[in-house]
Amino acid sequence: MEVIKIKGTDDTPDIILDKDNDIFEISGRSLPEDVTTFYEPILNWLDDYAEEANEKTVFAFKLVYFNTASSKLILDILMKLEEMHENGKEILIKWYFPEDDEDMEEAGEEYADIVDIPFEQVSYTL
Amino acid sequence: MDKNNVKGFLEFVYDFYRSMKAHEITLVYEGEITHQITKAFTSLTESNMAKDSESNNVQKKVFHVMVECLQNISKHADAFGTDNFLFAGRGIFMVSKSKSGYHVTTGNVIENNKIDELTKMLDNINSLDKEGLKELYKTQMKEGHLSDKGGAGLGFIDIARKTGNKLEFHFLPIDEESSFFLLTSSISRNV
Numbered sequence: 565m566e567v568i569k570i571k572g573t574d575d576t577p578d579i580i581l582d583k584d585n586d587i588f589e590i591s592g593r594s595l596p597e598d599v600t601t602f603y604e605p606i607l608n609w610l611d612d613y614a615e616e617a618n619e620k621t622v623f624a625f626k627l628v629y630f631n632t633a634s635s636k637l638i639l640d641i642l643m644k645l646e647e648m649h650e651n652g653k654e655i656l657i658k659w660y661f662p663e664d665d666e667d668m669e670e671a672g673e674e675y676a677d678i679v680d681i682p683f684e685q686v687s688y689t690l
Numbered sequence: 691m692d693k694n695n696v697k698g699f700l701e702f703v704y705d706f707y708r709s710m711k712a713h714e715i716t717l718v719y720e721g722e723i724t725h726q727i728t729k730a731f732t733s734l735t736e737s738n739m740a741k742d743s744e745s746n747n748v749q750k751k752v753f754h755v756m757v758e759c760l761q762n763i764s765k766h767a768d769a770f771g772t773d774n775f776l777f778a779g780r781g782i783f784m785v786s787k788s789k790s791g792y793h794v795t796t797g798n799v800i801e802n803n804k805i806d807e808l809t810k811m812l813d814n815i816n817s818l819d820k821e822g823l824k825e826l827y828k829t830q831m832k833e834g835h836l837s838d839k840g841g842a843g844l845g846f847i848d849i850a851r852k853t854g855n856k857l858e859f860h861f862l863p864i865d866e867e868s869s870f871f872l873l874t875s876s877i878s879r880n881v
Binding site: 574575595597629631632633635636639664665667670674677678 | 725728729733746750753754757758761824827828831832834844845847848852
């Protein structure tokens with residue numbers, strides 16, 4: 565399967581989606597000019613991945629900032645993963661937050677409340 | 691410009707400068723708000739705050755509020771009026787500083803028929819406490835759809851949550867069809 569590797573900028577996140585090497589990660593800052601266009605390839609990739617998903621998928625979010633428009637797209641990604649989980653695949657979300665960043669920690673808790681997937685909060689030092 | 695006009699203009703510039711100082715306005719802009727402008731303003735303000743050794747927490751909140759406010763203007767400022775006055779996605783954007791914190795003010799033209807809905811939405815946000823805002827945000831994220839302009843109706847809720855302060859807003863009538871919508875969000879320094 566095609567590998568998605570997007571290098572982050574000051575307003576878009578780093579993204580790696582690599583089925584063969586088991587790497588699924590979104591990190592950095594997310595406030596793209598056009599969120600829908602930016603995240604469309606990611607959502608499409610996940611649709612394809614759902615057809616042939618690995619037995620276990622650990623999906624990591626390691627964001628330092630995202631705007632409200634991105635928050636909706638992050639939920640869309642989580643809902644695709646939730647669907648895979650419902651279809652019997654093992655999914656684990658790892659939500660990384662800088663240890664002093666309560667807002668980012670809380671954002672993770674909120675997503676965990678909304679979607680029904682195993683969710684792990686991981687704090688780290690910047 | 692003839693001599694009198696030049697003098698008038700110079701006085702205007704000086705008064706403008708003094709009044710900016712008096713209100714401790716650190717940034718003011720009128721015009722089209724684009725993504726590039728948003729990026730330039732946020733990074734300028736970030737580096738100014740860093741120079742002033744502002745706490746990370748305050749810096750982060752100011753950044754959040756600025757992004758959401760600027761995006762509100764670029765996505766929602768209405769396009770109408772005469773050619774030389776009002777344009778889509780334009781507005782005024784101001785950041786001011788005081789002892790208590792930072793204030794981000796935006797002003798843009800909106801159609802009068804949107805005032806009721808906007809007032810209801812903002813009053814509702816202002817009536818909610820921390821928990822209530824959290825629930826509203828979650829509901830809106832789940833049920834709200836991205837409009838074709840990319841708005842998710844989450845910006846105001848996010849500002850209220852991040853600042854912990856009420857949103858101050860006013861509508862100044864322009865004519866029968868339009869009004870000027872002013873919104874000030876305050877980020878307190880001691881939270």
